[in-house]
Structures are given as structure tokens and as C-alpha cells.
Amino acid sequence: MKQLIVRYLVSFSYFLESAPYYKRTKRFFNNLLNNDDYKYKKYFDIFMVFVILSSVIILVVDVREHVAYWLEWYDFYVVTIIFIVEYLLRLWVHSDMHKVIIAQYEESEFFEKPFSFRKVISEIASQKWEYMTSIPAIIDLIAILPSYREIRVLRVFVLFRAFKMLRYSKSLLQFFEILRNKKIELYALFLLLSFFTLIASMMIYVFEGAGQNQNIQSLFDAIYWAVVTVTTVGYGDITPVTTEGRFISILVIITGLGAITFLTSIIVSAFGEKLPEIKQTRVLNQVAKTKDLNLVCGYGKIGQIVSNKLRKQGERVLVIENDASKVQKAELDGHRVLHADATKSDTLLKLKFCESVKSVIAVTHNDIINVFITINARSLCSTVEIIARCSEKSVATKLKLAGANHLIMPEEIAGMLGAVYIGQPVAFDALQAILTRKKSARIDEVEVKRGSFLDGAKVGDFDFGASRLVLLAVLKPLSPNEKMSHYVIFNPPEDTELHAHDILVVMGYNVSIADFKGRMEQSVRYKKRAS
Template identity: 30%
Template sequence: MIKSKNKKYLSYIKRIKIFLYNVLENDRNSLNHIYSLVALFIVITSSITVFLLITPEAEKLPPDLHSFLKDFEEITLYFFAIEYILRWWVISDFFEDFKTVLTQKKERNFKAYYKAFLYALKIKLKWMVKPLSIIDLIAILPIFRPFRTLRILQILRILKVVRYSSGLKSVFQALREQGFIFIFSTLMILLNIVIFSIITYIFEYNAKNDAFKNLFDALYWGAITSFTVGYGDITPITDTGKFISSLMTFINIVLISVLTAGFSVSFINRLLELKEGEVKMPDLENHIVICGYNETSEEILENLVNLEIDKERPVVLITNYDKKDLDVNLSNIIYKKGDFIKEDILLDVAIDKASDVILVGEKLPHLTDRDIDARTALAGMLIKTLNPYARLYVEVLLDEDAEIFKKRLGTKDILIHGQILGKIMFSSLLNPGATQLVETIIDNETGIRKVKVKEIGNFETFGDILLYLRKQDLMPIALERNKKIILSPSDDFKVLETDYIFIIPKSGETD
């Protein structure tokens, strides 16, 4: 019961961590763009506050304003401090990294624990020495009183603007997309203020209105009347002046509405692009790209999300299907709608810099299995041309196409749709329980793991590895050398540092 509660609690903490990671670090998530804009506003306003407080004129500020600015600066310092701590927390899983290294050690002594601790801490430290992280740290140093005497530290807070580049990109993109409307509306507003102010000034001056002493007063009246309800310090007394005042206000309200609406639409479209698959991300690298959607890619996506691989590196799904038609959680997956046999679609998600590409047989209306395999082959050859170094995994629908794919695409990772499932079911028919065995072996939590020999330790034979791993409640079942699998090698089989071992938990049980 206690273990069950602890597991539930850890699962809850994990969900919070993933959510915060998406908000703070994942610039592919719409929440990150919204947060960046909010944080950007805080950075700019707090920087202005700092400049006001450190200038020689600060003593001339009204006491209540001075007090408010001091309090606001204090609040923003704590805000950025909490943000820094949360970023440090979500950037990696310290305990998971610690456990990973510890399980690879032969003996559980102080040295093993120390090395595991250093490895887990090293990931955090690498993040801390990144330029953006250093800027974050500098921004919160004034939280300690002695550092407040160093004014340069307070001024450098403005550099945090770089941190929220995703928010800035959204703003600049909105300005670029609505550039004509923005420039046209702004110029028309200024033109209206100038023309109507001059006309009003002429009538009011001739009517001996003392409020309109000069042209500057008239322009001041025009600006205040256009953007506020007016202060009442300058008002027209002629009927013509009052009419012009009303007309100018109405026209400028319409123009300002057009300006803000255009900007808002562009920004919202940017957020929708992230959700609806029209996004372009040519700067991605070392990411996983899944081309096509079917039950195979659905299973792959669910496992990637469950294992949080999408946190370690970006995962992209390219498909012809609408997002609403996909029966899988894509909250942390980059969704790109389009045909993956087109070069421009692939380059939109930086296929040339991807580390792994998975091609599945996406079924489309009026296409036979042969047609779908032909599309898969075309996509595979295009991907190999754009990125010859990517690891390519391909699913084909017809078994006679498998050998052709292996020759043309130069990959051995060819899966024939339904073939493995058929073999498992036939094996289970001859050997009842085989299905459960296979499910256990490939299970995410308790299933098979592939580890390099040198990461476990120094061994001469497979028998040495077997004895060591059994003490760790693990069982080696196969070895990979030069991409060839050797199942259950003999105890005297000589192993190399470059070999890989496939391991399953020795104590794993199924219900």
C-alpha cells in the first residue's frame, strides 16, 4: 500500500515536472510562448524600475512611487530566483541519472555512489555554465544584499530579454506579417492627429480660446483626446472644434482597433501553427522524425511520451491526417501536417539534421498496399539523400518489398507490417504463454535494455558479464557485434568493449 502511494506521488511530481519543463524550456510548446511574453514584460518593466532607482534623480521621486518601485524590484527578484530554481530542477532527472550510473557499477561502495552523484550533478552543472543560465544567475544575485551595491549586476538584468527569444520571435513575426496594416494604421493615426489638431487650433485661436496658446498645445490636445478620454485642461469652445474632436476620436478608435486586431490575429495564428501543424522549425537538430501515422507510429509515440524521450530531444510527427483525427497525445510532440514525400515538408522540420527517422506505411484513401509501399520507398530515398547519416527505420506492408527496401535504402531495420505479430501468435499457439513472455521482454518499465559493454565494466567473456549482472538482478540474453545479433552466447565467448549487451530484469514478474 505504501509503495503504491509513493508511486502515485512520484507520478504526480513527474507530471508537474513535465508541465513546468514545457512552460520554461520547451520553445516548441505554445505555453512557452505565452510565458515568454509575460516574463518579457516583467524583465522590461523591472529593468526600467532599476534604472529609475539607481539614477541620481531617484531622490526626487515621490515617496510613495519610490516605495512602490522598491517593492516591485524585490518581487521581480524573487520571481526570477524561483524561475531559476525551477529551470535547474526540470532540466534533468537527477535521481534517474544517479540510478542509471549506479546500476552499471560492479560494487556498491562509496566510490560507485560518488561517481554516480558526480555524473548526475554534471548534467546540472553543464546547464548552469550555459550563457543564458549565467545571465539568469546574474539577474538574481542582487537578491543578496552585498551584491546590491554593484549596480552593473542590476543593469545586466536587461540581458534576460535574450532568454525569452520565443516570445520576441512571436512579436516580431506578428509585426512582419501585419507590417502593412501596422505602418498604415500608425501613419493614419498620426496624420489624423496632426490635421485635426491644426484645424481645431485655427478655429479655437480665432475664437480667443486661451487653452490653445500655441501649436504644441493643439497637438497635445489631439494626442490626449485620441488615446484617452481627455484631461479637461484643454477643451474646444467652438461648435466646429467640438465636431472635429468627436470625428477625430471616432476615426482614431477605429484605426487603433484595426491595429491591435491585426497584431492579435497574427500572434494567435503563430500559436495555432504550433498546434495545427503549419509550423516551420529548420533549426531543430538531433531529433526524431516519424513519417506517417498508423497503429505502429501511434504505439511508438505513446512509448516515446511515456519514457519522456520527447523531453530529452525533439520528436516530430509528419502526417497527412488532421490533428483531431489522431488518437494519441501530441501535447509534447511537434505535429507537422503535410506529405512526407515532399522535400519542402521534410526540410520544414530539419530532416537533414535529424538523428533518427521512422517511416511507416500511412494508409490513404484510394491507395493500395503496393502504392503505399512505393510512397514509403520514395520518402526513404529522399530522406537518405537529404540526410545520409540518419538512422532509418522502415515499415513495409508487403513482404516481397522488404528485400528491395534493404538494397535500395541500405538499412537492415525493415519491419514487415503484421509479420512479427503473426509469428508471435503462431509461437503462442505452439508454446502457450509465449505472447506474455514477449510482452514482458519488450515492456518499457521491466523489459529489454541495450547497453554497451564498456559502460558496464571490463570483462573478457560473456560468462563474466553473466555472473556480474546476475548479482545486480539482471540477465543478459544476447550480444550485438557489428549490427549482428548473437543470441545467448556461450560462457567462454570473448567480448569486446564495442559490443552491446541486451539485458532484462532477472526478477521481473507478470500478473
């Protein structure tokens, strides 16, 4: 009989281990209950906070006046069932019983010894008991008790339903986590205050309790006075009347002020240590929901220019910087900043790199760091566009091999512009005005939209001159699936055919370029309505 039970139990355990539906279901509830990064957890938290608040309000109102029948029905059945189901689900996902059975069975088969039911039950019970005795689980269990209204004393546990909200508030959990990191200091302060309060209460009882003070009739009265005084609350209902008692009051007040100062310094230092981590978590939560993100790695001179230009163009920008002073500078400039090392894969994986990031711009002052950033980014995503800064041509080759799509060489560009200025100063002024946009003319890229009036047309079919535009080049994708890489046709002839995803490099006034883009968008919408 025992062998038959073992066989069925082990078979069922192996079935659960290999059942995809069971695994998906358990993973879903585990994410819903415990994974803060799960997209549906915030909705579950909001729902549970609503249930908790509504039940607390009903129970508090019912203390003085009878609530409506349907509210009693909601609190007794709906709320109670939700709490019980949540408690059982948390108990279920805490550990896997079938894995304990499989492990014990394989161990018994390997060592050729009998299958131990006692050991399996003991280990399963130990794992479940570990959860049941945790503080959050105890609060969850006690929070169910106020539902049984027939036992009036259980109404005192209504407070624990409010405590349940701590589980669903990340800010409150962070606050308690910060305090827990200073538990040694807080524990030492609590012991010191407890010892001093006990000594002060006994002393005040000796000097004031022997018929000297009518308000101190017992040791508890003395303890009450000491606690009220050391916390600097000072209700004034008990005041010393003897000289010795007043001297003790002075010592207790001074000690209380010192303790409060010490406690404040502990909390401030704890928050100061954890504040950067909290800020980083907040930034990660924000960018996790962002698409088409541009990562600017390095906030030096070039990084500042790139970040500010991208933000003015309406692009989504995240600065990654490892230097604390530059992080502070980027925050003051209004950018979202991640204080991290972009050369590490963990930094980019936290951002859901392939899903969220459109481009990586590696513009640190160190060429080697830019190479590592490029390798790191390309290893995680083969389609992301990478723009890297370098100072030497030998490094440029390495960056190309590492996967960079485009290179920025500030020194070489500066030298070329200097040569242009010496030979053609007027042309240099015009070029500088266009690049810095100090004038109304500029150079811009315009992508040919599918279904627009240029899709399938030739360059000569559109009069760019009449629109106050100069067509400088046409960039065509190397393949339909590779839109990041293009070959360039400078000064394209009139018979050059244009297709969707081609990029036109045009120069003109701001108003001319804006009008040209607007006409293209309008033609796309018109064609969609016509079809």
C-alpha cells in the same frame, strides 16, 4: 605610372582572392556579426548588449552628477573604440572591393579596353554607400557621437545606443519583421488617422479658437488635442466648451476606438501568420545543439507509441510531421515537433543531420513516403540507423535497397501474434505482458562495455541464472567499424566469447536487469581507477 598602379592593384586583388588566411578572417567576422547560426555569435551579442547598457547608464547618470574618472575613461575610450571597430568591420564585410577590381580588370582584358579607375571607385563606393545609408548602419554611426562630451548637444543621441540593442535581440528583430509584413495595412491606417486628425484639429480650432476656449490659442494646440483624443489618451487639459466642439470630440473618440481595434486586429493577424514559423525556428535552434537525436517521421498511431516509449526511456526525440492536426497532437503530448516534410533534403539539412541524428524512424501511414524518407536520410548520412514501417513485402525489398537497417511490418506482426494466441494463449499473455511491461519482467538489450567483467570473457563464465536473468541471444557487430549491423547467436553456447560492443538480449525482472547494468558500469569504473 597608371599602368604600374593598375598592375600592383590587380596583383594585390588576386593575392587577396587566393589568400586562405584572409578568407578565413573575413568569414569569421562576417559570421560573428551577421550569422545567427554561428556558435560564437550569441556570446558576441551578449558582450555588445553589456557594452551598450553600461555606456547608456554612464551617460544618463552623468547628466545630473559627475561620474568617476575611470568610468569616463571607459566610456570615452573603450566603448567608443568598440563601436568604431564594429562599424568598420561591418563596413568591411559588407562587400569585397578586390572582387570589383578583378571583375573590371578581366572585363577590360576581354574587350581590350583601358582599365577604368572611375568605374571601379564608383562601384566600390556604391556598395559601401548602400550599407552606410541603411537604418542599422546610421544608428551605429549616430551611437558613436555621444562619446564626445565636449559637444553637449550630442548627448541627445544617447538614445540611439539603446536602439543598437535591436541588432542583438532576435526577438525584437522578429517583432519588427512581423510588423514589416503588414506595412501596407499599417501605412493605410496611418494615412487615414493623419488625415482625420488634421481635419478634426482644424475644425476644433475654428469652433473653439476664436476666443471661445482659452486653452486653444493656436493651431498646434488644436492638433495636440486631436492627437490626444484620437488615441483615447484624454489628458483632460484641453476640453471643448461649445456644442460643435463636443460633437467633434464624439466623432474623434469613436474614430480612435475603431482605429485601435483595427490596429489590434492587424498585429494579431500578423503574429498569427508568423507564429508557426517562429515556433519552427525555436525548435531548430533547440535541436541544433542536441546530439543522439531520434527522428520520428509521422505521428500516427505507431508514431505516437514510438515517441512516447523513447521519451520514457530518456531518449531525445523530434517528431517531423506534415499534418497540422497531428502536429498539434504531438505538441499537446509534450514532444518537440517540426512541421515539415521529411521527404525533402532541406528539412533534414536544417537539423545538421549527420552531426546530430542517431536514428530515423519512418512510420508514416504511406509506404511510398517511408521509402522516400529512407532514401533522403541515407543519401545524407551513410551511418545513421534507419527503421522504416511498411505494409507489403514488395515494399520491404525496396526499403532494404533504399538503405533501411530494420523494418516494421505491423500487419505481419499482428497476424503472428494472433496465431500465437489461438495456439498458445498462455504464452501469448506472457509475451504481451513483457512487451507492454504490465508485469515486472521485460526483455532488454545490454551492451558489453569495454573494460567490463564480460569484455573478453565467455558466456559460461557468468551465472545469468543466479542473477535472475535469461540470456536469449548475443548480437555481434559484423565489423568493428559497423556497429549498426549484427549477426545473431540465439541461445549462445557457454564457450561463446564476448567482446566490447557485443549486445546481450536478456529477459528478467526490472530490478535484475538494472542490477546487471549497474555491475557492468561499476566494473568499468573500477578498472579505470586501477589503471
